[in-house]
Amino acid sequence: MLKKVLLMIIIGLLSFSTFSILAPLVMAPETTLFSDNFEAATIDPFWTVTQDYGTVTLSSDQAHSGFQSVKMSSIGGGQRGMTLSHTFQAVGKGIASVWLYDTTPRTNTLYAALDVINTDVPWGTPGFGTWVIVQDWDPDYYHAHDGITDYTTIILRTLGWHEFKIVYNPGNVEMFIDGTLVNSYVGDYGFNLVQLQVFGPEWRPNATFYFDDFFVQWVPIAPPVGVPELNMSLPTITSIATVIYIAIRKRQNKKE
Numbered sequence: 001m002l003k004k005v006l007l008m009i010i011i012g013l014l015s016f017s018t019f020s021i022l023a024p025l026v027m028a029p030e031t032t033l034f035s036d037n038f039e040a041a042t043i044d045p046f047w048t049v050t051q052d053y054g055t056v057t058l059s060s061d062q063a064h065s066g067f068q069s070v071k072m073s074s075i076g077g078g079q080r081g082m083t084l085s086h087t088f089q090a091v092g093k094g095i096a097s098v099w100l101y102d103t104t105p106r107t108n109t110l111y112a113a114l115d116v117i118n119t120d121v122p123w124g125t126p127g128f129g130t131w132v133i134v135q136d137w138d139p140d141y142y143h144a145h146d147g148i149t150d151y152t153t154i155i156l157r158t159l160g161w162h163e164f165k166i167v168y169n170p171g172n173v174e175m176f177i178d179g180t181l182v183n184s185y186v187g188d189y190g191f192n193l194v195q196l197q198v199f200g201p202e203w204r205p206n207a208t209f210y211f212d213d214f215f216v217q218w219v220p221i222a223p224p225v226g227v228p229e230l231n232m233s234l235p236t237i238t239s240i241a242t243v244i245y246i247a248i249r250k251r252q253n254k255k256e
């Protein structure tokens with residue numbers, strides 16, 4: 001009888017352990033809070049850096065906080081793409097904000113943007129993404145884009161720092177510049193990518209923009225009902241199995 005019970009327990013734990021190896025695939029991702037004042041000696045590993053025909057460097061030329069910001073500066077020769085990006089484990093809601101130093105109001109140079117994107121959604125369809133942006137073709141006003149339609153905001157481009165902010169609420173998405181709500185759209189959307197970007201075609205003049213005091217709050221959208229959430233690791237389960245096995249063996253030995 002005891003042997004039967006022991007066998008059942010071991011089989012049970014082994015199958016649970018096997019399932020636990022797969023657990024990271026179904027475990028709910030955790031809320032991410034990240035801020036960057038770009039004061040460190042190197043770019044934070046949170047970011048993936050792209051430097052196509054330009055550089056992304058920490059700089060003391062301009063600072064919204066402290067002594068540094070991150071500088072994106074283009075060179076000629078091809079399609080420019082300077083990016084700091086971060087991809088999350090899944091699609092979530094939340095807030096992304098950053099301060100942008102606009103060096104070239106009244107001039108058409110390159111695009112400079114805060115974007116949040118859902119890479120699971122095709123470009124040009126509802127829910128793809130949202131961005132607050134300097135458009136390379138508008139020297140006068142900042143723009144807010146819902147992923148389908150571009151909107152010219154009432155905020156005039158001026159030399160200096162401006163706050164870009166995007167908020168994914170339950171039921172709608174809001175875009176802010178310098179604390180003013182500049183655009184919003186209805187829909188229950190999320191994002192899995194956030195990025196700071198300076199980019200544009202080869203034929204535009206070179207440009208430099210600075211970003212500082214980035215913040216993101218990313219809250220995973222709850223998994224559908226029925227998806228198991230396992231928090232026990234394989235080592236924990238193996239330890240429990242070992243303790244039970246030793247206890248049963250001891251009892252068995254006593255009887256024998």
Ligand SMILES: [Ca+2]
Nearest residue numbers: 037065066068
């Ligand atoms: Ca700073």
